[in-house]
Amino acid sequence: MKIFSKIFTALFLFVGFSVTSQTKSQALSKINTEGFQNSQAMSLISDLSDVYGPRLTGTDQYYTAAEWAKKTIANWGIDKVYFESYCDDCMGWEVKSFNVEMTAPAYMKIQAYPYAWTENSNGVQIGDLIWIESYTNLEKVKEQWSGKLEGKTILIGSAPKQNMLFDALSTRFTDTQIEEAEKSIVPAPTNPLGPSAGDIDLIKDLEVIFESFMRKDDAFFTFLKAEGALSVLGTAPFFPGVIHPSGTYNYRESDVKSIPYFAISPESFGKLKRLIAREINPKIKFHLDSELYLKPENNVNIIAEITGSDPKLKDEVVMIGAHFDSWHPASGATDNGAGSAVMMEVMRIIKATGLKPKRTIRMALWGGEEQGYLGSLAYAENHYGKVKETTRTKEVEKISAYINMDNGAGQMRGVYLQGNEAVKPVFEEMLAPYAHLDVNNLTIQNTNFTDHDVFDYYNIPGFQIIQDKLNYQTVTHHTNLDALEYVPERDMMINATVIAALVYQIAEQESRLPRED
Known part of the structure; x- marks a missing residue:
């Protein structure tokens, strides 16, 4: 009887594991089919840059683009799409x-x-x-x-x-650079993947750097x-x-x-x-x-939600985001139309597959990032508690993770873990099915000066995507050449599909992602 019991138990566990694996495999297959074979990523970035760019903070053009994004997302059947204001005196x-x-x-x-x-x-x-x-x-x-x-x-x-x-204007990260970043053992040394590295200090960033510079x-x-x-x-x-x-x-x-x-x-x-x-x-x-001119109604974040299906977990949230505003001399295609279009496409992919994630998936397209995280900071203060104060709302504990994209239009190569060692094995498993695309590189290092800084400040697991540099720092960043011509279609499709898969898996976890100690 004991032998039979052991055999039965082993068989049960094997079948359970197989069903779980098959379910995950089927879900990722649906995401891949939708993201790679039915992609709308380039259509979205074309509209966002050619028709609705630029999107300077405070302008009518920004608000017109926001209305387009809201209407487009709503037409996909996303459960909730709405605006939240972030600035009363941004001109x-x-x-x-x-x-x-x-x-x-x-x-x-x-x-x-x-x-x-x-x-x-x-x-x-x-x-x-x-x-x-x-x-x-x-x-x-x-x-x-x-x-x-x-x-x-x-x-x-x-x-x-x-x-x-004599130097190339457009580059991708080399294997050596990626390997060096992966071998890092502390978050804040010089980052081999770029100049922005260090201990993230939101107050210092805002007061010492942004304010003194502004x-x-x-x-x-x-x-x-x-x-x-x-x-x-x-x-x-x-x-x-x-x-x-x-x-x-x-x-x-x-x-x-x-x-x-x-x-x-x-x-x-x-x-x-x-x-x-x-x-x-x-x-x-x-x-x-x-x-x-001053029109406070122009200053809005665009928020969209796919409501979770699990009665116990749907109040928990996996957030994704990118900044929607841009500088004015071009269409804002790589900074950050590409990131915004990718995150919109993530929501479309998940909705179009018919998958029902356990947790709610919430997307935010932020305004005013270029002026010092105005949109994401206003959102955080409204939902999580005031900066410089120790009191935090219960909503902070409901956020499993925040994933941000704001480094141009280059292909995703992995994730900056922002010093969060505990999340590494989780992401390794989630990204393993996409190893053939070379998107599963993880580094403990920080990167900063974008909206995930805000979430990290509130001790919410906040992550920035590692992206190939291409010509972001040499040609397009805040320039008159920030145009659609510098947005590669394959990179956009990979970014949207892999992030959709990552976000879906986070939403399916039995527990939230681990926080930093």
Whole structure:
């Protein structure tokens, strides 16, 4: 009888394991079929970038795109789709027309794009160009230039170092880089996969980095206005000819606004600087027709939910997200239209398969990330408790995980574990079926400066996807070339399908993902 009992028990366990494995296999098969054979990822990113981009925080264009996303998701039969507001005083800013030229000593069309939230030029303006290398010591600048800036355009900063473009503009992570990251044993050393690494400190990020960076120009702008200067020209070292107009953060209604301020190509900057060095004074002609306005209703996060099917677990949530806002000079395709389209496609795939995850799956497309996590931080404070306070709501304990995508349009290569050792074996098992796609690389290291920082701060398991760099940091990040041409279809399909599979498996777990100690 004991022998029979043991045999029966072993058979029961084997059958149970087989059924469980088969069920998981069948679910992943459905996800793969939908994600790879019926993909809508490129259609979504095409709409989001070509039709509804750019999506600068506070603008009508952002809200129009948000309405499109909400309607599109609702048409898939997703259980809940709604907006949540995040900012009452974030201003919109639109460009209607602009032009920048050198008219003397010879004509040159200056490759330019205005920085956001700068003031209208009130028509065509013409003035001599002068150079101010730095305004870090504003008192020294005032001492040298007070009374001398009226009617002038200022060339600000140093000419970027010459770049002969011997290095590739687009790259994927090498096996060596991936292996080095996987071998890391502490979260915060220099990250072989990119520059953003360190101990995540949300308060430090927001107060020391974002706020000090955002407010660094205010006194200089005030001085230029008082002196009667006409405009400012600046640049960044993006070769060849790439314009990088991010860096103005005067988006709140009460913020000091700059006189017309243009980012120009490094090549245009270099020529202007060389002429000044020869004591030849270029004459600059420009106009900027722009509009500042305040419409708080534009500032919304887009939230969507597939309600869990298990009576005991449906109140627990697996969250995914990406920031929906972008900078203004292009369509915001890689930053972060690609991430937003992938997360939308994740929701579509899971819904279209007919799978019924035990836990609720919630997607958030955040506004205002580029201005310091405005959307995700407002959401967290509304749902989890105030920053800097120790009291937390019970909702914090209901979130099993948050997975974020915001590193361009490159293929997923794995997950940054953010120092969470306990989750490694869980993700290893979940990603094993996709090892042939090389998406199952895990590193204990941190990456930061995007929305998962907020969730990590609340001790919610928050993870950022590792993605191939492609040309994100060299060509498209916050530039006039952030366009659909730099979004690879295969990468988008892999990203959406693998994340859908990962999220579904997390939602099916008997318990939440382990938190950091």
